[in-house]
Amino acid sequence: MRVFKTLTARLVLSHLAVSIVSISLMATFAGRYLFQAVIAEAEHNLQGLAVAAGNAIELPIEDLRAGRATPRYIKDLLARLFADIEDLQFTVFTVTGTAIADSSDTLPNVATSSNAPEVLTALESELGRGISIRPDLQGKSYMYIAVLVNRDIEVTGILRVGIPMESTLAGARRTLWILIGAAAVIASMVGVVGWVLARNLARPIRVLTQATKQMEQGDLSVRVRPTGPEEMRRLTEAFNRMASRLQSNVNELRAFVANASHELRTPLTVVKLRTEALQQGAMEEPEVANRFVAEIETEIDRLVRMVNDLLDLSRMEAGLDSNQRITLSLSTIAREVYEAYKIRAARAGINLSLDIEPGLPEVHVNEDQIRRVFFNLVENAIKFTPPEGQVEMLLRPGPTGESVRFLVRDTGPGIAPEHMPHVFERFYRADTNQSRQGTMRGSGLGLAIAKSIVESHAGEIGVSSQVGSGTTFWADLPANA
Ligand SMILES: Nc1ncnc2c1ncn2[C@@H]1O[C@H](COP(=O)(O)OP(=O)(O)OP(=O)(O)O)[C@@H](O)[C@H]1O
Numbered sequence: 001m002r003v004f005k006t007l008t009a010r011l012v013l014s015h016l017a018v019s020i021v022s023i024s025l026m027a028t029f030a031g032r033y034l035f036q037a038v039i040a041e042a043e044h045n046l047q048g049l050a051v052a053a054g055n056a057i058e059l060p061i062e063d064l065r066a067g068r069a070t071p072r073y074i075k076d077l078l079a080r081l082f083a084d085i086e087d088l089q090f091t092v093f094t095v096t097g098t099a100i101a102d103s104s105d106t107l108p109n110v111a112t113s114s115n116a117p118e119v120l121t122a123l124e125s126e127l128g129r130g131i132s133i134r135p136d137l138q139g140k141s142y143m144y145i146a147v148l149v150n151r152d153i154e155v156t157g158i159l160r161v162g163i164p165m166e167s168t169l170a171g172a173r174r175t176l177w178i179l180i181g182a183a184a185v186i187a188s189m190v191g192v193v194g195w196v197l198a199r200n201l202a203r204p205i206r207v208l209t210q211a212t213k214q215m216e217q218g219d220l221s222v223r224v225r226p227t228g229p230e231e232m233r234r235l236t237e238a239f240n241r242m243a244s245r246l247q248s249n250v251n252e253l254r255a256f257v258a259n260a261s262h263e264l265r266t267p268l269t270v271v272k273l274r275t276e277a278l279q280q281g282a283m284e285e286p287e288v289a290n291r292f293v294a295e296i297e298t299e300i301d302r303l304v305r306m307v308n309d310l311l312d313l314s315r316m317e318a319g320l321d322s323n324q325r326i327t328l329s330l331s332t333i334a335r336e337v338y339e340a341y342k343i344r345a346a347r348a349g350i351n352l353s354l355d356i357e358p359g360l361p362e363v364h365v366n367e368d369q370i371r372r373v374f375f376n377l378v379e380n381a382i383k384f385t386p387p388e389g390q391v392e393m394l395l396r397p398g399p400t401g402e403s404v405r406f407l408v409r410d411t412g413p414g415i416a417p418e419h420m421p422h423v424f425e426r427f428y429r430a431d432t433n434q435s436r437q438g439t440m441r442g443s444g445l446g447l448a449i450a451k452s453i454v455e456s457h458a459g460e461i462g463v464s465s466q467v468g469s470g471t472t473f474w475a476d477l478p479a480n481a
């Protein structure tokens with residue numbers, strides 16, 4: 001049944017089960033103890049009575065045997081002695097089992113009475129006493145005690161006294177019921193406590209379940225206020241963190257898709273417009289046609305580059321490029337990149353220099369990827385620095401000494417502080433310089449790729465800049481231990 005699977009039901013039921021079991025055990029043991037105690041006390045009292053009465057009839061029995069007294073005398077004596085005790089039965093036997101006197105007016109059937117267990121035990125036991133609890137002739141529960149009556153060392157008779165046990169036992173039974181009743185009250189209180197506890201525990205779980213459903217339906221803004229026991233609070237806090245993380249990831253993804261579509265649309269629109277123009281007659285004028293075809297080619301190149309960059313980025317983010325690492329000196333890559341850009345820089349009127357501090361440790365890297373980082377940083381510096389400017393490539397020890405730092409310092413326009421936190425984001429371009437538009441226009445993926453590569457090497461990338469005087473990008477790569 002489904003309802004028994006809920007936390008509340010389980011907790012309440014287990015509390016109840018434990019209390020019911022303990023109450024039953026308690027009732028059993030307490031009951032047994034109670035009855036034993038009551039019986040022991042009754043036995044003690046009865047024995048006192050019987051011994052005293054036995055002493056009292058010692059002489060009368062002797063007189064009876066000598067013919068100086070009648071059985072009636074003995075009966076009256078005992079009746080007087082026991083006058084205060086209701087429903088008491090007594091019988092006096094001779095040693096041979098003949099009844100001499102009895103509390104009832106008719107003398108009991110000798111055969112059954114003198115064979116009663118208490119009488120037999122009294123005759124056999126050393127103490128000369130026997131006790132038994134059994135129904136009397138009317139079927140009521142009685143406790144009987146038989147004591148021997150002695151004259152010197154000779155046994156002269158047997159006295160049996162019985163008291164009704166019904167009321168004594170009923171008293172014990174009543175006490176036991178009161179005990180069980182109290183225990184039942186405690187059990188139900190325990191059940192209530194279990195229920196309150198379970199509800200307190202279940203409430204935050206219900207709230208969390210509700211929030212999870214809301215998330216499932218696409219509402220990522222749900223947060224839950226942590227309540228309840230410590231463990232639940234921690235779970236709730238973890239849930240909230242997860243929700244925030246998910247929300248920001250989804251937002252990032254949405255922005256990315258919007259940016260990517262926007263970036264892809266621009267060149268596609270150019271291609272479309274130029275193609276249309278060619279179809280509508282521009283083909284006739286070879287000069288215009290050539291220009292349009294060249295433009296189409298440039299845009300397609302840019303598209304190809306952008307798509308490749310995006311593919312590389314997602315591959316790197318999925319961690320697919322982490323193998324193929326070799327141990328090398330970064331100076332090799334730095335020199336290669338320097339050689340590759342020297343002429344281009346000179347053509348742009350920029351002085352490109354390379355300075356490598358000797359004795360730097362080697363690094364363990366994917367050579368192609370690190371070359372790409374260096375390319376991107378140097379290319380940016382050359383791209384954004386106006387003629388007559390300076391671009392310096394530097395290799396230095398890292399700040400902790402356990403890494404190597406590559407720096408690219410330029411004398412370009414710098415990056416405004418409001419753009420600084422975003423330059424490593426995909427598609428982000430701080431550059432608004434119109435003269436850089438056209439073939440020089442980038443897609444804003446270069447630094448995102450560089451960051452992704454450096455971080456996948458457990459390195460760090462950063463930038464410092466002063467508007468108007470220049471920018472320095474740096475990348476730290478851990479030294480090969
Ligand atoms: N050396 C620099 N000086 C000034 N601004 C820079 C410099 N390097 C990068 N930036 C700014 O940071 C932005 C992001 O650079 P990033 O390399 O990611 O993109 P991009 O060069 O515009 O395009 P892509 O690298 O994809 O061709 C640039 O658009 C530019 O605004």
Ligand SMILES: [Mg+2]
Pocket residue numbers: 376379380442445446447
């Ligand atoms: Mg770039």
